[in-house]
Amino acid sequence: MKHSTRWLGTVGALATASALVLTGCSSGGSGGGSTDDAGSSGGGLTPITLQLQWSAQAQFAGYYAAVDQGFYKDEGLDVTIAEGGSDIVPQDVLASGDVDYAISWVPKVLGSIEQGANITDVAQIFERSATTQISFKDKNITDPADLKGKNVGSWGYGNEWELFAGMQKAGVEVGDINLVQQQFDMNGFLAGDIDAAQAMTYNEYAQVLETINPATGNLYQPADLNVINWNDVGTAMLQDAIWANTDKLASDTAYADNTVKFIKASIKGWAYARDNAEKSAEIVAAAGSQLPAGHQLWMTNEVNKLIWPSTNGVGMIDEAAWKNTVKIAMNTKNETGATIITSEPPATAFSNEYVTKALAELKDEGVDVMGTSYTPLTVTLKQGGE
Template sequence: MRRMIGGALAGVLALAACGTADEPDTAGGDTGGTTAVKLQLQWFVQAQFAGYIAAVDKGFYREQGLDVQILEGGVDIVPQTVLAQGQADFAVAWVPKALASREQGAGITEIAQVFQRSGTYQVSFADSGIKAPADLKGKKVGNWGFGNEFELFAAMTKAGLDPGRDVTLVQQQFDMQALLRRDIDAAQAMSYNEYAQLLEAKDPKTGALYQPSDFTVLNWNDIGTAMLQDAVWANSEKLRDSAFQDTAVKFLTGSLKGWAYCRDNAAECRDLVVKRGSKLGASHQLWQMNEVNKLVWPSPGGVGVLDETAWKQTVDLALTTKNQDGQTVITKQPEAAAYTNEYVQKALDALKAEGVDVNGTSFQPTTVELKEGGA
């Protein structure tokens, strides 16, 4: 889903290497008339990655002459490290996390910004009185750590709070149990995952599922401290080769066609994700598909195009926001080679020639009915 880095980057990189050591190297090899490609996800299979899964299952990669293998992520896998080590051709990673790895020497380049918006929330019970970041003062504030907290810390700093002194920071598990037990006052959540877990739980006072009105959500997009998340990264060394550049365009063409398909066929894409072995239930995955579509669509500049204003905000926050230990995500401006829209623009040109809607201007999310436990 997301695993940004904290101060101990070297240890995390070592974990990533251990988690993928048995994977053979890939170099875009040819397999029976198609080019073999590996895509490293940043988390377990779920609708967060539905566009890539649909591109495999619906044959969109095959149309481009590619045989794409999707590598599942996990707690001990850092996708940009797998990519930099040559064990994958492309990887999905949050921008701040990947920029930190680049600063540490990882040779990776962003080639598409699929998520146009942040999906991170800070959620509290409505009766807690937390209606703005300033209201977190004196509260027990949960966060996952590993750098995931920088949007939260940026919001608190903007509100005049010192994250290291004005709140009690609590290491949060990757679920919402601490909030539901009221062990903490506010919890970190992704709009497409943990927030739904709250709405899939029963209120012990009523015996019915919790409702959105039971909670207050701080959305960093609204507050102005959002940072760019799921992007497609490529190995910078491989991008020097013209043949791999062609592969990158073809990969993005298939991937973005998959995302357009999931925009228009959310329920079917949910089924494709469940079929692939997701551990999450059907109603939860449909919620996730719907919420992820909100992060992708509409895409005014074309799906996958990196907006330079959003890039600048992410970089500025990564440079200036400090965690409780006084560390920032990065310490210097990334060089111009950190990203390019060259390949995604070629992919969009190909898709528009096919008649694919690459902007999704008319996209409207649906209403999803969650079931207990996300079943």
């Protein structure tokens, strides 16, 4: 997870010192009601805590929508959303038993699993990667091979693996570039100190397009940029997934049943975010996100593109994509020659058992879990993301 003074984390929210919470007891409201203690239950609902990777923002719009619209409550769950922070590693919080579920990227969790975290990917929400490497057109960087000899920005902290894998696939080793520790904003890129910078489609890419081009006096445009998309290169890795406690899935029937319910309501929330992007951005803003309104809507729209249309139903873990992520994690080397993991993860690292049940119930209820006809919005950005 990367951190910023303005847009923080891989997800890019403003820093907050504490983990804020949003409870599922207040449905249909602003999405930011007060909460009781995480261990309490209201109205006979089962208390559940979800740990996010970072602060409230539209990267997590589906979960906030599920709270706001009462989808968790409909499943008998009183869901509290715990925001992340600079000192919070979601998978570690989950593995320690402090929360019931967590959101994190697969490659980051694979490393934790190898170190002893006994957790399972039970729903792969993001089907596509949002990580890109962007450059200005005059740098003539159109594919990974062109990165050789260039100043290449990376946040590190586990965000660099798709970049390194794409480079190495093209025959470019880490030592062949000038690897720049990219700060957690786009200032170095805009100043010309970084030739190719890391950028999430839903965050840093938009930051550039929300900035005035001094040569024209207008905002930068997509035509000013070249974008290397790791989905196109073939080195994309699985990102946001719902993780559950492996031991509890095996030994606690109630927890296993609640996992199906939690996944079901979460997917319903993502379907709502798909069909109501503007309202979902408002829900996240009401939950405490400090991102500007225009940037928040852009993020909602771009995150929807990572989910919809779904190939096999939202949350289903594609084994080919999983194996590719594991392969990259085992074979791609960083600047010290280290890899994320040294051996195959255990079979319990992912399971489609629970999401399959959730999808079946959603289909019976008439919820569109495929989004075949999904069409993204056209979002017009303004200076500073307003």
